[in-house]
Amino acid sequence: MPTMISRVLLIVLCGVSAVLGQSQYMGMNIAGFDFGCATNGSCDFSTMLPPLTKLGGSDGAAQMQHFLDDDQMNTFRLPVPWQYLTANVMGGDLDPTNFGKYDQLMQTCLNTTAYCIIDLHNYGRWNDLVIGQSAGAPTNDQFAALWAALATKYKDEPKVIFGIMNEPHDLDIVEWAATVQAAVTAIRKAGATTQMILLPGTNFSCAVTFITTGSAAALMSVVNLDGTTTNLVYDVHQYLDFDNSGTHSTCSVNTTAGFAELASWLRNNTRQAVVGETGAGSDSSCLEYFCAQNTVIQENSDVFIGFFGWAAGSFATDYVLSMTPSRATNGKWTDNTLVSECVIAPWLVNNTAAAAKYSSALTAIPTATSSGASSTSTKKGDAGSVRVARRGIEVVVGITVIFNVII
Ligand SMILES: *[C@@H]1O[C@H](CO)[C@@H](O)[C@H](O)[C@H]1NC(C)=O
Ligand SMILES: *[C@@H]1O[C@H](CO)[C@@H](O)[C@H](O)[C@H]1NC(C)=O
Ligand SMILES: *[C@@H]1O[C@H](CO)[C@@H](O)[C@H](O)[C@H]1NC(C)=O
Ligand SMILES: *[C@@H]1O[C@H](CO)[C@@H](O)[C@H](O)[C@H]1NC(C)=O
Ligand SMILES: *[C@@H]1O[C@H](CO)[C@@H](O)[C@H](O)[C@H]1NC(C)=O
Ligand SMILES: *[C@@H]1O[C@H](CO)[C@@H](O)[C@H](O)[C@H]1NC(C)=O
Numbered sequence: 001m002p003t004m005i006s007r008v009l010l011i012v013l014c015g016v017s018a019v020l021g022q023s024q025y026m027g028m029n030i031a032g033f034d035f036g037c038a039t040n041g042s043c044d045f046s047t048m049l050p051p052l053t054k055l056g057g058s059d060g061a062a063q064m065q066h067f068l069d070d071d072q073m074n075t076f077r078l079p080v081p082w083q084y085l086t087a088n089v090m091g092g093d094l095d096p097t098n099f100g101k102y103d104q105l106m107q108t109c110l111n112t113t114a115y116c117i118i119d120l121h122n123y124g125r126w127n128d129l130v131i132g133q134s135a136g137a138p139t140n141d142q143f144a145a146l147w148a149a150l151a152t153k154y155k156d157e158p159k160v161i162f163g164i165m166n167e168p169h170d171l172d173i174v175e176w177a178a179t180v181q182a183a184v185t186a187i188r189k190a191g192a193t194t195q196m197i198l199l200p201g202t203n204f205s206c207a208v209t210f211i212t213t214g215s216a217a218a219l220m221s222v223v224n225l226d227g228t229t230t231n232l233v234y235d236v237h238q239y240l241d242f243d244n245s246g247t248h249s250t251c252s253v254n255t256t257a258g259f260a261e262l263a264s265w266l267r268n269n270t271r272q273a274v275v276g277e278t279g280a281g282s283d284s285s286c287l288e289y290f291c292a293q294n295t296v297i298q299e300n301s302d303v304f305i306g307f308f309g310w311a312a313g314s315f316a317t318d319y320v321l322s323m324t325p326s327r328a329t330n331g332k333w334t335d336n337t338l339v340s341e342c343v344i345a346p347w348l349v350n351n352t353a354a355a356a357k358y359s360s361a362l363t364a365i366p367t368a369t370s371s372g373a374s375s376t377s378t379k380k381g382d383a384g385s386v387r388v389a390r391r392g393i394e395v396v397v398g399i400t401v402i403f404n405v406i407i
Contacts, residue, residue, distance in 0.1 A: 029311040031311040219234060238258075276306070
């Protein structure tokens with residue numbers, strides 16, 4: 001991340017009335033195809049770990065089923081880099097082999113009945129060149145052609161959601177809005193006329209700076225073929241360590257006022273957002289800040305219609321931001337404390353129907369084996385080294401909290 005200290009002090013808006021009921025799209029990032037991607041939009045495929053056992057990675061299929069069955073989640077975000085989809089050819093067609101592997105993950109996700117998000121995990125770039133803005137970079141037309149190809153594949157799948165780009169940064173936001181528009185137009189013209197499309201802003205789509213970076217305003221111009229903004233939803237991300245990098249085990253940024261401010265802006269402008277990525281370490285400072293943040297998000301679920309934790313999939317259970325569940329020898333999955341206390345609990349608190357079906361807290365404490373095979377060490381671990389998974393021993397506090405919530 002470019003800047004170190006969050007210095008954003010935003011107005012706390014009191015008395016904003018929240019609509020009861022919780023985020024409609026609730027789920028998890030199932031990472032692995034993105035392992036090896038850096039924030040400059042370069043990707044090293046040698047560290048890629050697709051989150052399917054048959055592709056050599058973690059058991060993403062079983063994780064998704066767990067999140068659905070035990071946690072009542074309904075949406076998964078599936079990161080993949082552009083270079084992989086076109087076998088490293090800038091402006092190239094979808095590569096049948098590589099796209100075929102990604103499509104296996106997509107089909108596995110769709111088969112669970114969940115909503116499934118294509119997340120193009122390129123930070124607005126191709127090998128350090130900003131799409132549509134740097135000399136030698138992919139043009140907006142090439143970017144639109146990629147999205148036309150993906151939309152053609154999935155136009156008949158109402159539960160596929162198109163995530164235009166992961167975390168653009170250090171670019172001209174007005175020009176970027178034109179790039180996003182090119183992708184939206186291509187998706188709609190390819191026949192995917194109704195599916196949700198996620199619109200990313202600059203500064204890594206940072207939620208608490210979405211207004212001040214001009215992202216919120218610039219993306220207002222992006223429209224469907226008929227000029228409406230139906231199902232064009234903002235994509236905001238947030239980490240809570242001191243530099244918003246998502247690489248530290250402690251949290252020190254209070255994001256509640258920032259989310260409240262963004263909720264107010266969205267409501268005033270009749271727009272909605274999903275929190276496409278948010279995550280935290282698991283020490284006590286993170287439990288405090290992350291739980292508080294996610295409570296505010298759920299209290300504003302009329303405008304924050306989606307929430308996707310970062311991350312499970314091929315991350316090990318000891319990755320600094322791990323939300324990877326542990327599988328006991330009896331096959332039962334258990335979420336870690338961060339997930340049960342700060343992700344699930346705020347979502348279930350006013351969600352009677354989902355709470356009645358929630359079962360994760362009732363599963364036995366595992367003598368866990370890890371499902372994740374690898375974790376990585378730079379920003380949110382997209383690029384980096386393999387570490388050994390550690391046993392999960394985390395569940396007790398989560399049980400207490402969930403019982404308090406349900407009873
Ligand atoms: C980007 O977000 C970070 C973290 O919230 C913040 O510290 C920084 O000031 C932001 N940068 C810009 C240009 O707004
Ligand atoms: C699809 O879902 C069904 C029902 O849950 C399951 O039995 C089957 O194994 C799944 N197939 C794939 C390819 O995931
Ligand atoms: C992008 O960043 C990675 C990791 O820092 C580095 O190894 C790579 O050389 C960079 N690529 C380009 C094209 O700048
Ligand atoms: C975070 O900010 C909110 C709103 O400004 C405030 O009510 C809350 O006490 C703060 N939390 C911490 C831990 O400082
Ligand atoms: C939303 O509108 C209200 C009422 O006009 C105003 O007080 C508030 O500041 C606006 N929020 C934002 C973030 O602009
Ligand atoms: C749950 O509902 C109560 C009562 O309306 C409200 O005060 C609280 O903020 C809600 N909590 C969440 C996380 O939505």
